Amino acid sequence: MSGQPxxxxxxxxxxxxxxGLVAISDMTFDVRNGEIVGLIGPNGAGKTTAFNxxxxxxxxxxxEVRYRSRAVTGMKPHEIAKLGLVRTFQRTSVFQQRSVxxxxxxxxxxxxxxxxxxxxxxxxxxxxxxRELENAAHEILGFVGLEQRAGEQAGALPYGEQRLVGIxxxxxxxxxxxxxxxxxxGMNHSETARAIKLIEKxxxxxxxxxxxxxxxxxxxxxxxxxxxxxxxxxxxxxxxxEIQNNPEVIRAYLGQxxxxx
Amino acid sequence: MDEFLQHVLNAxxxxxxxxxxxxGLTLIFGIMRVVNFxxxxxxxxxxxxxxxxxxxxxxxxxxxxxxxxxxGTALGAIIELLLLNRLRGADIDTTMLVMIGAWIVMxxxxxLIWSGVALSINSPFPADPLVIGPLSVSWTRVYVFVxxxxxxxxxxxxxxxxxxxxxxxxxxxxxxxxxxxxxxxDHIYTATFALGSGLAAAAGALLGPVFVVNxxxxxxxxxxxxxxxxxxxxxxxxxxxxxxxILAFVEEIGAGYVSSGYRDAMGFLLIILILLVRPTGxxxxxxxxx
Amino acid sequence: xxxYLGWLFVAVLASxxxxxxxxxLLHILITTGIFVxxxxxxxxxxxxxxxxxxxxxxxFGIGAYTSALVSLGxxxxxxPEVTVGLAPKPAWFxxxxxxxxxxxxxxxxxxxxxxxxxxxxxIVSIGFAEVMRLVAVNWVELTQGPMALNNIPALxxxxxAFEISFLRKPAFYLLVLAVGVICYxxxxxxxxxxxxxxxxxxxxxxxxxRSLGIDVTRYLVLATMVSAGIAGLAGALYAHYIRIxxxxxxxxxxxxxxxxxxxxxxxxxxxxxVVGGMTFGAVPEVLRAMEIQPEAQWIIYGVxxxxxxxxxxxxxxxxxxxxxxxxxxxxANTAASAAPKVLQK
Numbered sequence: 001m002s003g004q005p006x007x008x009x010x011x012x013x014x015x016x017x018x019x020g021l022v023a024i025s026d027m028t029f030d031v032r033n034g035e036i037v038g039l040i041g042p043n044g045a046g047k048t049t050a051f052n053x054x055x056x057x058x059x060x061x062x063x064e065v066r067y068r069s070r071a072v073t074g075m076k077p078h079e080i081a082k083l084g085l086v087r088t089f090q091r092t093s094v095f096q097q098r099s100v101x102x103x104x105x106x107x108x109x110x111x112x113x114x115x116x117x118x119x120x121x122x123x124x125x126x127x128x129x130x131r132e133l134e135n136a137a138h139e140i141l142g143f144v145g146l147e148q149r150a151g152e153q154a155g156a157l158p159y160g161e162q163r164l165v166g167i168x169x170x171x172x173x174x175x176x177x178x179x180x181x182x183x184x185x186g187m188n189h190s191e192t193a194r195a196i197k198l199i200e201k202x203x204x205x206x207x208x209x210x211x212x213x214x215x216x217x218x219x220x221x222x223x224x225x226x227x228x229x230x231x232x233x234x235x236x237x238x239x240x241x242e243i244q245n246n247p248e249v250i251r252a253y254l255g256q257x258x259x260x261x
Numbered sequence: 262m263d264e265f266l267q268h269v270l271n272a273x274x275x276x277x278x279x280x281x282x283x284x285g286l287t288l289i290f291g292i293m294r295v296v297n298f299x300x301x302x303x304x305x306x307x308x309x310x311x312x313x314x315x316x317x318x319x320x321x322x323x324x325x326x327x328x329x330x331x332x333g334t335a336l337g338a339i340i341e342l343l344l345l346n347r348l349r350g351a352d353i354d355t356t357m358l359v360m361i362g363a364w365i366v367m368x369x370x371x372x373l374i375w376s377g378v379a380l381s382i383n384s385p386f387p388a389d390p391l392v393i394g395p396l397s398v399s400w401t402r403v404y405v406f407v408x409x410x411x412x413x414x415x416x417x418x419x420x421x422x423x424x425x426x427x428x429x430x431x432x433x434x435x436x437x438x439x440x441x442x443x444x445x446x447d448h449i450y451t452a453t454f455a456l457g458s459g460l461a462a463a464a465g466a467l468l469g470p471v472f473v474v475n476x477x478x479x480x481x482x483x484x485x486x487x488x489x490x491x492x493x494x495x496x497x498x499x500x501x502x503x504x505x506x507i508l509a510f511v512e513e514i515g516a517g518y519v520s521s522g523y524r525d526a527m528g529f530l531l532i533i534l535i536l537l538v539r540p541t542g543x544x545x546x547x548x549x550x551x
Numbered sequence: 552x553x554x555y556l557g558w559l560f561v562a563v564l565a566s567x568x569x570x571x572x573x574x575x576l577l578h579i580l581i582t583t584g585i586f587v588x589x590x591x592x593x594x595x596x597x598x599x600x601x602x603x604x605x606x607x608x609x610x611f612g613i614g615a616y617t618s619a620l621v622s623l624g625x626x627x628x629x630x631p632e633v634t635v636g637l638a639p640k641p642a643w644f645x646x647x648x649x650x651x652x653x654x655x656x657x658x659x660x661x662x663x664x665x666x667x668x669x670x671x672x673x674i675v676s677i678g679f680a681e682v683m684r685l686v687a688v689n690w691v692e693l694t695q696g697p698m699a700l701n702n703i704p705a706l707x708x709x710x711x712a713f714e715i716s717f718l719r720k721p722a723f724y725l726l727v728l729a730v731g732v733i734c735y736x737x738x739x740x741x742x743x744x745x746x747x748x749x750x751x752x753x754x755x756x757x758x759x760x761r762s763l764g765i766d767v768t769r770y771l772v773l774a775t776m777v778s779a780g781i782a783g784l785a786g787a788l789y790a791h792y793i794r795i796x797x798x799x800x801x802x803x804x805x806x807x808x809x810x811x812x813x814x815x816x817x818x819x820x821x822x823x824x825v826v827g828g829m830t831f832g833a834v835p836e837v838l839r840a841m842e843i844q845p846e847a848q849w850i851i852y853g854v855x856x857x858x859x860x861x862x863x864x865x866x867x868x869x870x871x872x873x874x875x876x877x878x879x880x881x882x883a884n885t886a887a888s889a890a891p892k893v894l895q896k
Contacts, residue, residue, distance in 0.1 A: 055762065081764035089762070095755045106752045110764040112745040116773075119744040120737060126744070133745070173763045296673055344857070351864065353670070354603060358814050358860050361807055365853030369846040480803075484681060487674045495670065526685040529678035536667055536675055 007066075008033045008208055009054070009085070009177055014063035015232075016049050023049040025232035027063070031177065036199070036209045038219040041229035042252055047212045048090075050229065051181055054210075055087045056080040067177070082110055084176035090185060093166030096155030100146060100165050103154050104137040107172030111136065137172070144168040144198060160191030167198065178202065180211040184218050196222055220244065228252065263395040264517070272513040273506065274402045277409030278464045280505030282482060283489030284416050284498050285460030291496020292433045292453045296353065298360040299340060301483025302367040303458040307333050307465030308474040309371065312380050322385045326408065326466050333462020334455045341454035346447070371476040379473040405467045412463055413502060419456070420498060429453055433496045461486070481525060488528035491536060507531075564728055568721035577720045583832030584727040585789050588734050590812040590824035592781035597810070598818030599742050600774040601754025602664070606676030607782060608806040609683045610653045614783025615790040615800055616687065617652040618645035619700045622791075627693045642706045646787040653783020654776045661775030665768050677803060684801030699797035706791040723792055730788065734781050739821050741777065750774050754819075815859045817866025826867050 007030035016024040024046040031037045039047055052058035054065050056077040065073045072080050081087075095103050112133055118126035141147045144164055149157060154165050163183060170178055183199065184192045192215070199222055203209055213219045219226060220240040228236040228243060230252045236243055243249055282304065289297045310329035314320040320328065344363060348356050386400035420426035431439040432449045440446050465482070472478070489508055493500025508528050516524035571577055593607045624639035640648075660679070664672055687694045694700065705718040706726070717723045741747050749770045752760035760767055790796050808831065816827020834855065838848040863870045 057758070057762075077758075077761040078764050078766050081762055086764075087762050089759060092756060092759070095752060095759065097755060098751070102748070106748045106760075106765075107763050109745060109749055109752075114745065116746065119740055119746060122740060130745075169759075169763065290670060294670065296670055347861065354597070354814060354818070355860055355864060357603070357673070358810070359857050361810070362853040362856035362860070365807075365856070366850050369849040369853070372846045373844070373850070484677070488678070491671060491674055526682050529682050533675055533678060533682070536671065537663060 006033060007031065008068055009210065010064075010066045011050070011054065012064040012066065014050070014053055014060045014065065016046070016053060016058065017061045022232055024053070024060075027229065027232065027234055029227045029234055029237065031208060031210050033208055034203075034206060035225055036203050036211070036223045038223035038226045039210060039212045039229060040214070040216070040219055040226060043214075046229055046232045048181065051087060051179055051212060055085060055179060081173055081175075084174070085179065086170045086173045086175035086177075087179035088163075088166045088170045088181050088183065090182045094154040094162055094169060096153075098154060099151055100141070100154050100157070100168075101137060101150040103165055104140050104168050104172050105133055107169040108133045108136055108140075109173075111172075111174060140168050140171050143201075144171070145194075158191075160187045160194065163187065163191075164195065164198065167195075167202075171202070175207070177208040177210065180209060180213075182213055183211060184213065184215050192218060267396050268513040268517045269510070270396050270398060272510040274398065274406045275513070276506035276509035277406045277413065278468055278505075279485060279489060279509050280413055280502040281409050281416075281460050281464040281467075282486040283493060283501035283505045284413065285457035285464075286486040287490045287493060287496055287498060287501040288420075288429070288453050289457040290490055292429055293345075293450050294353065295345065295454075296357045296360060297454075297457070298357070298364040298483070299367060300457070300461050300486055301479030301481075302364055302371070303333050303337060303461035303479075304465035304482040304486075305368070305371060305474075305476065305479035306336060307462030307467075308382075308469030308478060309375065309465075310462065311466040311469040312382050312474050315382055316380070322383075322470075326463070329466035330459050330463045333465075334459030336462070337458025338451055338455035340458070341451045345450070345454065349447075368476055368479065375476060377476060379475045381473050382470040384470040399471075401471055405471060408467055409464075412460065416456075416460065416498065425449075425452060484525070485528050488532045491532045561728070561732055565725065568724055574720055577724055579832065579836055581720065581724050581727055581792060582789075583828060584724070584731055585785050585792070586808065586812065586832060587825055587828030588727070588731050588788070589782050589785040590809045590816070590828045591731075591734055591738055592778045592785065593809045594813045594818055594820075594824045595738055595742070595781075596774055596778040597813055598820070598823065599747065599754065600750045600771060602771065602775070603670075603673045604676045604775075604778075605673050605803075605806055605810065606678070606680035607778075607809055608801055608803070609676075609680040610656060610779040610782035611786040611789070611805070612680070612683055612687070612801040613656055614649035614653045614786030615796045616694060616700070616786075617783070618642070618649035618787035619703045619790045619796045620693070621645035621648045622704045623700060623702070625693060627690075639704075642704050642791055643708055646706070646784065646791070649783045649787035649790075650780045653786070654780035656783075657776040657779025658772060660779070661772035662768075664775070665771055677806075680801055680803065680806060684798050687798035687801060694798070697798060699795050700790075701795050703790050703794040703796065705794065706788075717791070727788060727792075730784065734784070735821065735825070737777075738781075742821070746770060746773065751819075811856055815856065815863070815866055817868030817870075820866070820868045820872075823866050823868045830867070 009031040011027055011029050014024055014027040015022070027046070027050060039050065041047055049058060053060045056072065056075050056079070060073060063073070064071055067080070067083055067085050070083070072083065072085070095106060098106070112129055114123075114126045114129040117123075118129070138147070138150075141150055144167060146161065146164060146168060149161065149165075154162060157165065167180070167183065180199070184195050187195060196218060199209065199211075211219075211223070223240060226238065226240055226243045227234055228246075228249050235252060236246045236249050238246070282300070286297060286300050289295060289300070307329045310332050311325050314325035314328055315322055340363060344359050345356065348359060384401045386404065390397040390399045391403060420429060428439065428444045428449050429452070431442065431444055432446060436446060439449075461482075465478075485508060489501055489504040492504035492507060493502070508531070511531050512524055512527045515527040567580065568577070589607070589611050592610075593604070596602045596604050596607070621637065621640050622642045622645035624637055626634055626636035628634050660676075664675070667675055688696050690696070691698075705716060706723075707716045707718075715722070717726050742750070749760065749765045749767075750773075752763075752765060753767045753770055757767055786800070789800075812827035812831050813824050814827070815830065816825065817823030834852065835848060838851060843851070859867070
């Protein structure tokens with residue numbers, strides 16, 4: 001283990017049971033600083049449940065999640081998000097009725113510094129803070145490449161761009177680790193390429209990323225390390241090349257196509 | 262002790278009709294997710310039907326009840342088809358507002374037609390109560406309890422043993438899947454609303470001769486029905502039945518030993534207390550609503 | 552542009568006492584104004600934060616009773632031997648107490664209600680108002696029950712020599728207008744701020760809001776407190792205007808009236824409750840002028856409600872907005888959107 005960067009996120013022996021149904025039986029893996037880790041597995045393997053547990057939306061039946069050496073199991077979702085662990089959603093990933101700009105401004109909520117009195121009195125502090133947030137929102141939109149969509153209603157955008165807004169939202173929350181829930185699912189070829197570029201750009205800026213995906217080509221291309229989940233347990237871990245040749249993984253996916261799992 | 266037993270007896274008898282009210286509403290609430298403000302008005306409608314049939318048209322007392330119930334069911338179907346059908350997929354407050362509008366129209370129509378005077382319905386039973394040891398109960402109330410009990414059994418049978426009931430339960434559990442399996446959701450909704458309304462009308466027709474009939478009687482009934490639904494959990498008829506009896510019991514004991522002025526508040530206080538502890542109701546299986 | 556229109560509107564309203572000599576109409580404007588303030592407060596909770604609160608009249612009534620009791624003074628037995636009392640205080644102090652008491656109630660409701668959602672919350676909120684009504688009816692020692700609290704002092708402000716009295720209608724009208732404008736500004740500033748964005752986020756997609764670090768409970772409680780406080784203020788104004796307060800103030804029908812005003816005007820818009828309030832403040836009067844029986848009036852009321860909901864589902868203000876501009880602008884209010892089904896797979 002020496003020479004490797006410290007684990008920024010560790011999932012330790014997580015189990016999730018819904019009554020008689022075992023969604024996750026025993027999940028243990030790490031994400032190290034600066035990595036892009038892909039969490040893959042056949043349908044029903046427990047990937048989204050894993051996400052929900054890590055981000056506090058689901059209490060595990062047993063086990064621990066640690067973020068930067070701090071136990072976060074059982075913390076509320078908004079507390080975990082404030083620690084820097086931010087996720088995106090696959091469905092309804094944006095505030096549909098609001099403009100793209102208002103979406104990102106909302107995402108910047110925790111960066112705001114002004115209080116209620118400032119708001120009521122419209123003090124100069126309030127105005128300065130609002131301007132700062134607006135500038136930050138423009139920056140994020142520029143980074144994500146959606147500047148020209150700023151005034152449009154988020155729900156009216158084409159699906160691929162909506163997902164990008166979802167990523168912009170997550171970025172606005174100032175994450176140190178970004179959890180992407182099926183970032184390219186449902187996207188066509190060009191949308192996928194655009195999303196991949198953005199994800200690589202985010203990683204290049206130093207962000208640690210954990211993503212769940214079904215699109216194998218995308219995962220092999222983007223991720224530095226892959227963790228494979230099946231029947232609620234990690235069955236393999238390694239580089240894309242290692243995973244592609246792992247007999248257990250192949251067996252898990254047997255009967256399904258090469259590109260999409 | 263005798264007094265206590267008398268309260269228990271009163272509660273059991275009242276509880277049956279409360280249960281009817283509650284079952285009707287919990288079905289509508291649970292399956293259709295509609296905040297049905299007209300439920301109380303259907304209760305009043307049932308009572309007024311009884312009055313019109315028995316006192317004005319001279320219909321036989323025992324025949325008038327099923328007639329009132331049929332009329333109530335029909336009215337429920339009309340309301341559903343006329344108002345709610347168009348609102349599929351609208352948000353809950355839009356539907357709520359329409360229901361409130363319907364409630365206003367119905368109650369004031371009743372006021373216009375019948376004026377505010379309290380009306381009473383003659384019961385064919387002897388005036389002397391049935392006496393069992395230290396307890397006494399009027400024959401009318403015994404009749405009410407028996408019929409309510411039969412109707413509750415009928416409702417259970419319908420929900421649990423018939424195809425319609427199966428379709429209703431399927432719609433309650435997962436509307437989209439039920440639709441995929443061939444359930445005609447529109448028909449189920451109409452049937453549910455009609456059935457729930459019919460039960461409310463039955464409750465009103467049963468209690469009309471016991472108490473008096475006036476245009477605002479529906480409001481109190483509605484509030485109790487809502488309380489029962491919360492107690493029992495949305496869509497849970499066992500819960501609603503038990504809830505009806507529990508509410509009657511709490512009211513009787515509360516009114517008897519604490520304060521009669523707050524009798525009607527007992528229900529609300531009870532549900533507020535319970536919901537503080539168990540936000541999904543006493544018996545609910547499903548997670549939070551909405 | 553709309554800002555100038557707004558101030559122009561206020562100026563026109565302010566000029567009314569100068570030319571309107573019919574005191575009955577002035578009375579209608581005053582009561583409508585009080586209801587508009589209450590409707591604005593409900594809009595904050597219902598329209599902007601998405602809480603289906605149907606017990607709003609509870610805050611209104613608590614404010615009315617608090618202000619009345621503080622300015623009349625009271626003396627109650629909390630235990631057989633122990634009494635709690637308060638000597639009469641100036642009316643303006645009563646109003647402040649009303650705001651505080653209502654806001655505190657709002658705080659409690661906000662904290663507790665978060666565990667209840669959707670239909671459950673609706674029922675409990677109705678139940679709460681009803682319990683308040685029954686307390687007002689039965690706790691006769693404090694509230695005089697159905698006999699009502701009478702002779703509530705009129706509102707006066709200022710030291711004895713320079714006292715401004717709001718006893719006469721024109722003065723009270725201007726007071727209500729001023730309070731209304733202030734409340735409007737407070738709400739407008741709130742919803743357009745960072746806190747307001749959080750409230751709207753909580754309405755739109757609570758799970759998404761949480762995932763961004765927004766403490767939704769905190770903002771729900773904040774919205775409820777501010778909403779309750781303003782409703783309490785409206786109630787206090789009512790108490791010092793009508794100068795009689797009885798338990799009927801807690802009747803569900805008043806909540807219904809406020810809800811109608813908000814939803815038909817356009818929930819989630821700033822102008823909505825104002826437009827809705829003035830419409831449904833005027834409609835009963837128009838109907839009454841046509842000498843229609845009260846029951847028939849209500850029937851027309853109900854039918855009108857249903858029609859507006861069908862034909863202008865988002866309310867009058869958004870319909871007007873959509874008419875004048877394209878639909879590309881951010882719509883001000885919304886249909887309930889489904890939260891992501893987080894436990895799906």
